[in-house]
Amino acid sequence: MHNLETPTYKLALFGARSSLGSALLVEALSRQWEVTALVDDLNALDSRPGLRTKVGALDDALAASQAVAGMDAVLCYLPGVPLAPERAMRSDGAFDQAFIAIGALLDGLAVARVKRLMVIADFGWMDTDSGHPAQPGQQLQQRLVDSPLAWTLADAPVGAETPGQYLTLADFREGHEEPRVAALLAQARALLDECRLAAHVRQRVKVDASG
Structure with a gap:
C-alpha cells in the first residue's frame, strides 16, 4: 500500500508502445509511481x-510542454517512438527524429x-567516428550544455526490441520467468x-542491469 504521507512520484513516458516501454510501465507501476504514457x-x-x-x-516544444505539465520526471525511450513515414525512408531518419525530439523536450x-x-536512445551520433554530419550533432550537444534541466542520456539497451515481437503489458503479467x-x-x-536517483545528471551513460 502506498504511504499517503509520501508524495507520489509522477513519471511521464514517451515510447511506451515497445517491449522496453512495456517493461518500464510495469516496473514503474510496481513502485506505486503515478505513470502517464504519452501516446x-x-x-x-x-x-x-x-x-x-x-x-x-514530440514535434515541438509547445506540444511537449502540454504533455508533461505536472510531472516530476519525463522519460523518453526514442526507439519506442514511431518514425514519421518521411523519416523512415531516410538513412538519417533516426538522428533527425532525435534532433527534433530532444530539442522539443529541452524547451518544453x-x-x-x-x-x-532522461532520454534513452542510440547516441552513436555523439561519437567522433559516427559518420553523422558534425554540425547538427554539435548543435544538439550545445543545446544540452546550455539547458538548465537535470538531464541524463542513456544508451538504448542492445537487443531490447525485436522486429515483429513487441511485448505488451499482458506479456509481462504472464511471463515473468521467460x-x-x-x-x-x-x-x-x-x-x-537512474531516473529517480539522478546519479548521472548531465551525462551520457550506459545503464548496467546486471546488479
Whole structure:
C-alpha cells in the first residue's frame, strides 16, 4: 500500500508502445509511481490499474510542454517512438527524429517547469567516428550544455526490441520467468533507478542491469 504521507512520484513516458516501454510501465507501476504514457492513440495500450494515457507528441516544444505539465520526471525511450513515414525512408531518419525530439523536450520541460529528463536512445551520433554530419550533432550537444534541466542520456539497451515481437503489458503479467521478459524488467529497473536517483545528471551513460 502506498504511504499517503509520501508524495507520489509522477513519471511521464514517451515510447511506451515497445517491449522496453512495456517493461518500464510495469516496473514503474510496481513502485506505486503515478505513470502517464504519452501516446498518439489513447486506445493503444492495455488498461492497467494506476496507468494513465494522454496524447503527447514530440514535434515541438509547445506540444511537449502540454504533455508533461505536472510531472516530476519525463522519460523518453526514442526507439519506442514511431518514425514519421518521411523519416523512415531516410538513412538519417533516426538522428533527425532525435534532433527534433530532444530539442522539443529541452524547451518544453523548461516551459512546464519539469526539471528531470532522461532520454534513452542510440547516441552513436555523439561519437567522433559516427559518420553523422558534425554540425547538427554539435548543435544538439550545445543545446544540452546550455539547458538548465537535470538531464541524463542513456544508451538504448542492445537487443531490447525485436522486429515483429513487441511485448505488451499482458506479456509481462504472464511471463515473468521467460528470459527476455526477465532481461527487459532488469533493464527497466536499472533505468528507473537512474531516473529517480539522478546519479548521472548531465551525462551520457550506459545503464548496467546486471546488479
